[in-house]
Amino acid sequence: MIKRLTIFGVGLIGGSLALALKQANYCRHIVGCSRQVDHLQRAVELGVIDEWTLDPAEAVAGAEIVLLAVPVGAIRSVLESIKDHLEPQTIITDAGSSKASVVAAVQAVFGNVPENFVPAHPIAGREKSGVEAAIANLYHGHKVIFCPLENTATEALDAVKKMWQIAGATVETLDVDQHDQVLAATSHLPHVLAYSLVNTLAGTDYVEEIFRFAAGGFRDFSRIASSDPVMWRDVCLENRAAILRALSEFQSNLEQLKTKIEISDADGLLQAFQHAKSIRDSHVR
Amino acid sequence: MIKRLTIFGVGLIGGSLALALKQANYCRHIVGCSRQVDHLQRAVELGVIDEWTLDPAEAVAGAEIVLLAVPVGAIRSVLESIKDHLEPQTIITDAGSSKASVVAAVQAVFGNVPENFVPAHPIAGREKSGVEAAIANLYHGHKVIFCPLENTATEALDAVKKMWQIAGATVETLDVDQHDQVLAATSHLPHVLAYSLVNTLAGTDYVEEIFRFAAGGFRDFSRIASSDPVMWRDVCLENRAAILRALSEFQSNLEQLKTKIEISDADGLLQAFQHAKSIRDSHVR
Numbered sequence: 001m002i003k004r005l006t007i008f009g010v011g012l013i014g015g016s017l018a019l020a021l022k023q024a025n026y027c028r029h030i031v032g033c034s035r036q037v038d039h040l041q042r043a044v045e046l047g048v049i050d051e052w053t054l055d056p057a058e059a060v061a062g063a064e065i066v067l068l069a070v071p072v073g074a075i076r077s078v079l080e081s082i083k084d085h086l087e088p089q090t091i092i093t094d095a096g097s098s099k100a101s102v103v104a105a106v107q108a109v110f111g112n113v114p115e116n117f118v119p120a121h122p123i124a125g126r127e128k129s130g131v132e133a134a135i136a137n138l139y140h141g142h143k144v145i146f147c148p149l150e151n152t153a154t155e156a157l158d159a160v161k162k163m164w165q166i167a168g169a170t171v172e173t174l175d176v177d178q179h180d181q182v183l184a185a186t187s188h189l190p191h192v193l194a195y196s197l198v199n200t201l202a203g204t205d206y207v208e209e210i211f212r213f214a215a216g217g218f219r220d221f222s223r224i225a226s227s228d229p230v231m232w233r234d235v236c237l238e239n240r241a242a243i244l245r246a247l248s249e250f251q252s253n254l255e256q257l258k259t260k261i262e263i264s265d266a267d268g269l270l271q272a273f274q275h276a277k278s279i280r281d282s283h284v285r
Numbered sequence: 286m287i288k289r290l291t292i293f294g295v296g297l298i299g300g301s302l303a304l305a306l307k308q309a310n311y312c313r314h315i316v317g318c319s320r321q322v323d324h325l326q327r328a329v330e331l332g333v334i335d336e337w338t339l340d341p342a343e344a345v346a347g348a349e350i351v352l353l354a355v356p357v358g359a360i361r362s363v364l365e366s367i368k369d370h371l372e373p374q375t376i377i378t379d380a381g382s383s384k385a386s387v388v389a390a391v392q393a394v395f396g397n398v399p400e401n402f403v404p405a406h407p408i409a410g411r412e413k414s415g416v417e418a419a420i421a422n423l424y425h426g427h428k429v430i431f432c433p434l435e436n437t438a439t440e441a442l443d444a445v446k447k448m449w450q451i452a453g454a455t456v457e458t459l460d461v462d463q464h465d466q467v468l469a470a471t472s473h474l475p476h477v478l479a480y481s482l483v484n485t486l487a488g489t490d491y492v493e494e495i496f497r498f499a500a501g502g503f504r505d506f507s508r509i510a511s512s513d514p515v516m517w518r519d520v521c522l523e524n525r526a527a528i529l530r531a532l533s534e535f536q537s538n539l540e541q542l543k544t545k546i547e548i549s550d551a552d553g554l555l556q557a558f559q560h561a562k563s564i565r566d567s568h569v570r
Contacts, residue, residue: 123498125502143498145498172498181491183498185485186486186495187502187503190506192539193506195557196538196539197475197478198561198565199538199542199560199561200470200534200535200538202561203534203538204531206463206466210471212457213408213428213457214569220506221479221509222565222569223502223506225565226562226569227558230555233554236554237551244543247543249485249488250482250485251539251540255536257477258529258533261528261529261532262525269517269521270518272480273480275484275487276481276510277510277512279483279486279487280507280510284507
């Protein structure tokens with residue numbers, strides 16, 4: 001049981017965790033903090049949090065765990081606002097989609113990474129965002145990736161792990177660089193491609209026809225282009241190096257495939273498609 | 286009521302239409318023709334067709350409508366085999382995913398496009414293929430795109446339209462180039478991107494982690510990479526020009542987005558993502 005949990009950024013991610021913990025009766029008191037009064041008020045109305053404040057110092061007073069669920073670009077300023085008010089035993093964790101940049105922000109603010117800081121990333125989301133989109137079972141059956149550092153305290157890790165398990169998630173561990181490269185490939189790159197595809201189609205001659213005749217495949221493929229633009233801007237800025245690496249690899253693969261189409265290389269196309277199909281069929285259920 | 290319908294290629298597409306017409310009691314006699322005796326026999330056993338033959342001349346004798354439901358790459362050779370045996374009033378139509386290549390095949394065989402030829406493309410499919418996968422409601426609520434030419438006879442159009450409507454589809458019209466460009470953008474390009482993405486990921490350092498931590502977004506995004514490689518090879522060859530145009534536009538859009546990431550253009554990224562989200566949200570339910 002967590003006595004007092006403070007959530008910075010009560011949107012889809014923070015709000016869904018709050019709902020899950022409340023439903024499991026695992027948290028006595030949840031405090032929300034952000035800069036948007038209307039969102040915080042709505043979060044109380046929806047029963048997502050018990051109390052809200054605009055004052056970071058007040059928010060962290062007496063907190064057992066502080067969760068940073070703001071877009072990664074805002075993590076540093078939140079850390080600066082709470083730095084001088086944290087109690088020594090308070091555990092801090094985050095939910096950011098990139099981990100090297102979060103660790104760098106912590107280092108910049110604290111001079112080192114405190115042993116009570118647990119870098120974490122829940123692999124779950126929805127197309128909708130904001131506290132209205134929060135649901136108690138968002139993390140059910142999903143993974144949360146922990147990226148502990150050498151000095152991360154075992155007690156802090158265990159407490160944050162327990163919290164996510166109560167919310168229905170399983171916890172796995174990667175190191176920071178691995179995390180950023182794996183997520184760049186499986187999540188960040190596909191989002192960039194989906195945004196780019198929709199923008200490409202929007203700029204062509206037959207926009208109306210294109211969306212009128214779009215089949216189910218396109219619907220699935222472009223779904224992630226409806227994700228929160230602010231969050232994804234921040235991800236692109238914060239995990240820039242790994243995304244650019246994955247993107248370059250993709251561009252070069254695509255260029256090779258394009259050449260096969262250009263020269264009508266029937267065998268080459270068949271091999272490429274068979275390879276992709278066999279890889280996906282064997283890895284994704 | 287169609288007195289006699291002849292279907293070349295009794296697989297998922299042709300077989301499903303046959304089942305729908307039989308269920309609606311809209312076709313007195315359906316003849317199947319292909320080169321695969323076992324498939325044709327199975328089609329009779331399943332009640333999809335009434336009769337089969339390996340002889341194209343026999344197949345088209347007395348036919349009111351001839352449907353070409355073979356892969357687009359095989360349409361020309363079927364036309365050559367029936368050319369000298371068609372009765373003047375027989376209507377011919379097809380179900381190919383690309384239309385310029387089909388029209389070119391017709392022109393090459395007949396010297397011109399007969400007024401009784403109706404180029405058509407049902408926008409429906411399943412992951413499974415073959416006559417065993419045929420279902421009577423495949424076209425229910427789906428669109429069939431007609432690409433009539435200037436000389437296409439109204440009576441032929443009406444007869445084929447009625448047939449698809451009986452099968453539950455709605456008929457819409459595009460010109461040949463429009464069709465090929467729209468399908469290249471909404472269906473063919475996304476397939477190429479999905480195949481390329483999966484192959485890119487398969488070539489990176491953390492393949493196991495990549496597929497282990499792949500989230501729902503990736504699953505959706507890459508689903509179409511599990512499609513039939515032979516069919517998609519043919520589509521790439523037959524709708525080459527339109528696919529290459531769409532692909533080039535995509536590459537240039539992606540390159541611009543990459544530059545924004547490289548120079549950390551926060552505003553530019555946000556605008557691009559907001560634009561894509563608003564386009565998709567307003568066009569796709």
